[in-house]
Amino acid sequence: MTEFVCIACPIGCMLTVELKGEGEVSVTGNRCPKGAVYGRDEMISPTRVVTAVVRTDSQAFPYIPVRTDKPLPRALITDLIGDLTRLLVRLPAKRGSVLIEDYRGSGVNVMLTRTLPPEGVSRE
């Protein structure tokens, strides 16, 4: 039996997770279904949403923020952060565009989280 603070939303429920064998997991303490999913994943294969910034070719906006579109296995986080430092994004670029597809076979994509240069701003 293990206890986790749920990170699925800001409420932070204290989950009690029990491994019942054969991949069966019981989660209690969650106030919503997201908590049940988080509790199970955290017990079996912990994952995290990863956010970072990536270099651009612009002087005015030298970095652009990115995120994984779903939680990434924790074991891959350090590699991803390292790989992101070797990328360059050419502006203009649009929020939601996929920067890396299926990162190392994880099924997780990395996408841009901001539009740069910002909309409504005339100068670079």
Add this chain to the structure above:
Amino acid sequence: MKPIFDVAIIGAGVTGAAIARRLSSFKLSVALFERRTDVSFGVSKANSGIIHAGFHHNPSTLKARLEVQGNSLFDRLKAELGFPFRRVGILVVAFSPEELKTVEALYEIGSANRVPQLEIVGRERILSLEPKLNGDAVGGLWAPTGGIVEPYRLVFALVENAQANGVSLFTDWSLAAARRADDRWLLVSETGETHEARRVVNAAGLYADEVSGFFDAEEFHIIPRKGEEFLLDKNAAGFPSHVIFPVPARNSKGVLVIPTVEGTMMVGPTAVEIEEKDDTGTTTENLDRVFSLAARMVPGISKRDIITSFAGLRPTLPGDDFFIDLSRKAPGLVQVAGIQSPGLTAAPAIAEYVKELLQKDGLELTEKPDFVPTVGHSSKVVEMNFAELDELARRERAFAHIVCRCESVSEAEVVEAIHKGHITLDGIKFYTRAGMGRCQGGFCTYRLLSIIARETGMPVDQITKRGKGSTLVVGRIGDAGRDMEDGSNTLGRAGFAPSGRKRSGSGD
């Protein structure tokens, strides 16, 4: 070939700066050497900014004479150099009949020193002069000639004016040795740079004893006396309109409440003798002590309003008088040591006195016909009304770009500071006030970094807070050991096309 300077001044604090400026009015070649990255970065930076009236020091001392004379020179100096200075007056507050006796003694000293308009005041008068005082005050001393000044702005203005009149300034230049050769001194810096000068003025503040040693001149020992000060927000309650002194303690003038020229309030300083000349740390105990002492005089002040605290070191000598004289051991050396309170007040008079000593030593002084005693006026957003700002911004857009919101400092003012050689964050802060307000740089630091980088071409990771070793950031994400822009890396080369084309990010 390098010029031989007629006079080299060691130390660009208020003393050295005032001397340099005074000498710049004569046909002389003068050099000003400063060990730190910017002028005023030593003792003068942490000064309380009080222009004393002259009732603390015994008439027999050099201090007393130069203090009163220095005070009287400030109106003209302000008119010429335009630094912030206001004669707000000084009140010494007594809370008991015993303290009133000390007040009478101060009055006697002040009268002997010929302090103008000095007045012993009773309870009613002192409370009407300063309604923010504790109502338990029984009386005190009123010295309307006392004032407040922004100390670093005074130093900047003095140096700027000296430079405009031909003085050469060397910063990051730390004296390591002095050798006598013929009729002159060879000055050697820590990095091995040399300059020659016929006469030398030792205005090295905390390091005046070490500098004296380089010349095999008089042996003395400068003892740093630490003073911690606390700066309170403009919006703080209980602001007095005059400088408030307690009845003085033995080795200092006590904890004061000082309305600053900029509209903030300073509380302090403490007075503790210490060993290290770079120990400017503050302590929690002193914070509590200072506030209880200050609140006794002005009850409205509160720790809640502190925006920053800092400590300064006073360079004191045993006997507590200034030591200003021609060296009896080293030819052509003028000692200007032990310049602590009221050194700031006395500075213009010290400069006059040093000029006379140099003359006595045989330095020929011919007035420069083209000496310009004034500095150009720098426009500041905070001093303008909106019509003026709009008018100015028409000609120079950067005035309408506010960099520091707390103190209303524009980009144009920051750029001016940088062009005048203030390229550290502290240098810009003391020159323009950007970063000095209530957010303490929380919102303007990143803007300042990019303006400094743009104007100087310096990479941001080389920009410092106040010179060597005080860099702000240590590197940049993705900068380690490669250059993406030239496409030398496979992942980086393809980059990312905004059309939405996807690529695999696998690095192996």
Add this chain to the structure above:
Amino acid sequence: MLEKTYDAVVIGGGAAGMAAALAVREGGHSVAIVDREAYFGGILMQCIHNGFGIHEFGEDLTGPEFAERFISRVLGAGIDIYLDTTVMDITGDEASHVVTACGKDYGVLRLECRAVVLAMGCRERNRGNVAIAGTRPAGVFTAGLAQRLMNLEGYLPGRRVVVIGSGDIGLIMARRLTLVGAQVLAVVEILPYPSGLARNISQCLKDFSIPLYLSHVVSKITGKDRVDGVEVTPLVEGNPDYTKSFRLSCDTVLLSVGLIPENELSRKAGVPLNDDTGGPRIDANLMSASPGIFACGNVLHVHDLVDYAAEEARRCGEAVGRFLSGVSAKQFPLTAGANVRSVVPNFYAPDRENVLYIRSFIVKNDAILSLQIGGSEIKKRKLAHIQPSEMIRLRLQPADFPALRDGRDNLMEVAIR
């Protein structure tokens, strides 16, 4: 001097400012937003981590994603925008206000309006505010400044870091620094419990085995030019026990010691402030005691979640619309009672929906929030856990109120037991 006239001018283009302006515009009034940065979104643009938008959008978004949802709407709504523009002054009287600003693109800008919305957000408490002893070297940053330098400019503030305070920004930055290769040696919190959200303790500290020292203070910062270490001292019964102090060698100190509503403009304009929140005193319409000047978001009181700041701002914008249309409703005063540190707003309108934002003074499990008018309880709510760092939000509908008689003060007291 550029002169314009609007029904309303919103100061600040962060989440609150945008949400308020949109609501004003949707009510059919003309509105302008002024912001000192070159882009909309305010501090959200440096908050590249996720965790925003659960309430507002039902999605887990990063700061820029949350902001851009509003930005696209603002750009399409017919709202005038003045970016890179700093407001210097708010003047005027009940009938009309003048917002004076300046910017590189305009020089001085004079905006005349009937309503002003204050949405300037907050600033970080800094070293001076918490009076940490020691030297003043480079390498001491507020967490938000470090966040901005890293996430917008890519600069690394340091390599060995101690974080003072366990506020959310400090926790988020501890993780961020660790991910880019810095070593975070400790998070030092003066209180016996963390100030940040539980999930941030979990995903920012526990994930990386970063030690959290509760009931500890950084008693001294050392280093001549750059920080070279801190002295950490445990609190024993609330007082520092210096015999147990220990030193951590580091080159960087990050401060995450709280936020202060940034009300310098409000104060200059004569808007009365609340001591307990640091923001303007407001009525049930989020209007300050200066008629026509409204406030919302973190300038009013510091929120835990941007979702709630946006929600509050939208309600503020709607109230501005009613004010501009001359619609009013009766309202009565509201006050903080036992164990309540602050309650916003300071009035309630029994004929409308009201949302109260409450901060407790105490830490307690199974507490009861109780609302009383004239000594009788009109509503209570059980709360599983309360602590000062977690805001309590309570929605009140007209049905919650008994029949109130005019002529009485009908003071409502909010208490916790």
